[in-house]
Amino acid sequence: MKAVRYHQYGGPEVLRYEEAERPRPGAGQVLIRVAGTSFNPLDASIRAGFLQEAFPVAFPHTPGVDVAGTVEEPGEGVAAWSAGDAVIGFLPANEDGSAAEFVVAPADILAAAPSTIPLADAAAMPATALTAWQALFEHGGLEAGRRVLIRGAGGGVGGYAVQFAKRAGAFVIATASARSAATVRAQGADQIVDYTTGALAEAVAEPVDLVVNLVRDNETGLAALVADGGAVVTTTTPGEGDPARDVRAVSMYVRSDAAQLAEIARRVDSGELRVDVSERHPLSELALVHEQGAAGKFRGKVVLVP
Known part of the structure; x- marks a missing residue:
C-alpha cells in the first residue's frame, strides 16, 4: 500500500x-x-x-x-x-x-x-471537534446563558467551538482575522474581535465566564477578562488563572471518546453542526x-x- x-x-x-x-x-x-x-x-x-x-x-x-x-x-x-x-x-x-x-x-x-x-x-x-467539546463542556463547564470568549475561532477547533457554544445557548465572542470573520459569524459568533487591529481587553466590555484559548503565543491577562468563578481553558500554552477570584486555569490534551464522537456525528446528520x-x-x-x-x-x- x-x-x-x-x-x-x-x-x-x-x-x-x-x-x-x-x-x-x-x-x-x-x-x-x-x-x-x-x-x-x-x-x-x-x-x-x-x-x-x-x-x-x-x-x-x-x-x-x-x-x-x-x-x-x-x-x-x-x-x-x-x-x-x-x-x-x-x-x-x-x-x-x-x-x-x-x-x-x-x-x-x-x-x-x-x-x-x-x-x-x-x-x-475527530481531533478538532473532540477538543472543542471537551474544552467547553468537560473542562469549562459551559451552560446556557453564559458568556464565552473563543480565542482562535478561525481555526479547525475554533469553528467547532463556536458552533457548540452557540448551540448550548451561550453568548459567543470570537477572535478571528478578517479572512475568517464571515465564516466565524456564520458559525454563530455574536461578536467578532479582529485580533490584528486592537487590544482584546478593550474589545471585551463585560467579563466572560469562560475563555477557550486556542492560540499558541505569549498573550497574558486572559484571566482578567473572566468573571469570578470562571475558567481559562487552553489547548496550547499553560493556562493562567486567578485563585483569589476562584478563576480556574486548565491546560488540556484531547482524548479519544467514542460516545462523544457519536454525538458529534449525530449533530452533523441532524443539521445542527457544519x-x-x-x-x-x-x-x-x-x-x-x-x-x-x-x-x-x-x-x-x-x-x-x-
Whole structure:
C-alpha cells in the first residue's frame, strides 16, 4: 500500500510518500480502508520531535490521528463493526496513523461516520471537534446563558467551538482575522474581535465566564477578562488563572471518546453542526500541507485523500 512515513524527526521534508506493508488487525482492532485523513498541528509537533516524551514513536512512523473510512476487516473479538461499515476515529498518536491507504485502529475508539457529508470530509471532525467539546463542556463547564470568549475561532477547533457554544445557548465572542470573520459569524459568533487591529481587553466590555484559548503565543491577562468563578481553558500554552477570584486555569490534551464522537456525528446528520473543509489535497502532498500549516496559511480544516 502507499503511505506517508518519516524515518527520523525533522521538518516537513522528512515526510516520504512510499510503499509500506499493509497492516493486519489484531484482537480488538479493525483494519480500515482510509477515505480521508486531515492535517493537525499535533501531527506536526510529533513529527518535529517536540513531543517525544508524551508521544514516543517507532521509525518509520506514519502520521495521522484523524481517520474516516470503511471497515475492511474486523479483528478477533470485534462484534461492534462489520466489513463495509463507515467509521470515524481519533487514533492513538504514538501508533502508526491514517496517512496511508489502510490503518489499524482499536475498535472501541470508533464511531459511525455521519451519512450526510462525503466520507473523506468526515476526517475533519475527530481531533478538532473532540477538543472543542471537551474544552467547553468537560473542562469549562459551559451552560446556557453564559458568556464565552473563543480565542482562535478561525481555526479547525475554533469553528467547532463556536458552533457548540452557540448551540448550548451561550453568548459567543470570537477572535478571528478578517479572512475568517464571515465564516466565524456564520458559525454563530455574536461578536467578532479582529485580533490584528486592537487590544482584546478593550474589545471585551463585560467579563466572560469562560475563555477557550486556542492560540499558541505569549498573550497574558486572559484571566482578567473572566468573571469570578470562571475558567481559562487552553489547548496550547499553560493556562493562567486567578485563585483569589476562584478563576480556574486548565491546560488540556484531547482524548479519544467514542460516545462523544457519536454525538458529534449525530449533530452533523441532524443539521445542527457544519463540517468546514477549507481545502482537499491528495495524500502524496502531505509534506506540502505540513509546510503550509507551519506558515499559518490555512483557515479551517484540510483533508487529505489517499
